[in-house]
Amino acid sequence: MQIPEHKLIPYIQKWVDLLPEEEEKILSAFEPVELEKKKLVLKPGEISKHIYFIVKGVLRSYFVDEKGVEHIYQIRLENGWIGDLESFFSQNPAKFYIETLEASLVLQISNGRLEQLYAEVPKLERYFRILFQKAYINALQRLNSTMWTTAEERYQDMVKENCDILQRVPQAYIASYLGITPESLSRIRKKKS
Amino acid sequence: MQIPEHKLIPYIQKWVDLLPEEEEKILSAFEPVELEKKKLVLKPGEISKHIYFIVKGVLRSYFVDEKGVEHIYQIRLENGWIGDLESFFSQNPAKFYIETLEASLVLQISNGRLEQLYAEVPKLERYFRILFQKAYINALQRLNSTMWTTAEERYQDMVKENCDILQRVPQAYIASYLGITPESLSRIRKKKS
DNA sequence: GCAAATACTTGATGTATGTTAAGAAAGCTG
């Protein structure tokens, strides 16, 4: 399959300069995959084989608690990465589902191939170091706001940032992502207007 | 100052193999600093100059909200890293305080020196890539438990893990770290016994 | 070893958000 147009390389170049041959090596390590809407690419108990760079579409990761309630912990759009990192890097059974919310196109890479790629293009360690650094800082900020602000403030922040997610995913998913019930989010939205 | 005994190198070697000369380069980049108890090493508004590897002692990072309430978001012990990463890496004004809770000994490194060290010892990119990867996975787990379990469960989990923090820091700090008030933690503890 | 400061506990009451249940609105599909 011809790799469709995407921004993987520009997004890496934001942080590290690549030689043409390095770009080549990176591109050939990723495999494009088209996914229909509502497609599960990972289920709890499986060993996560891939992480995914999203070229087009929306994916979420979530788990289901003992009562059968879904809890979404990530929603990612174009040019974002998604995966169950714990399972992918440690090759332990996954704890999460990963699923498309729209028909999507992703570039996937396996754990083994990524390790090989690190050896071929050491600069990539730097790229992923910076990526995880930023992801970590982000996760801590989200943790702070979850612990120390109301759901209402968290929702208003999302609105203020004009977050694309709001336009693209059902409200119940946004509620779960914010850590509240759909009923609560509905009430919050009512209050504002 | 002679560098006191510490486990920085063994902790790095857990993830990457170092040549003797690489160990040398790393060691010479870090500066040991002794800190008294309750010493602030960073205040909001300052640009964070260093990150710290803790040889001995306990440090916390926290912020103070508009009402003057402290919110602790990290407590770190021996062989852990602490810093305001956002400020350190972006050289933006810090949002957090960082403070010792005991007399402590840390190894500090500046942003510029760390970049230089990455150039001298590229393997370090790999070490920090893995470190941030794990920190990120951890932060997401903490986020999950904060959103979707009760404070009581979170506290009991800490007890079950036999977390060293419980023995070493005042209860009010643990409450804040768990995202609740000291009064609530006191009641949770009462219930159990 | 005593006073003062700090840390922890307890109780009464308030509030944000959850739960349950039902109905209204919107989106799909033939």
Add this chain to the structure above:
DNA sequence: CAGCTTTCTTAACATACATCAAGTATTTGC
């Protein structure tokens, strides 16, 4: 566009945790 399904809203009531206020225990400094 009719009917079915999914999503969203609304209301009454429940609950975990916060807040405020006071009292008790523990630590610290002289």
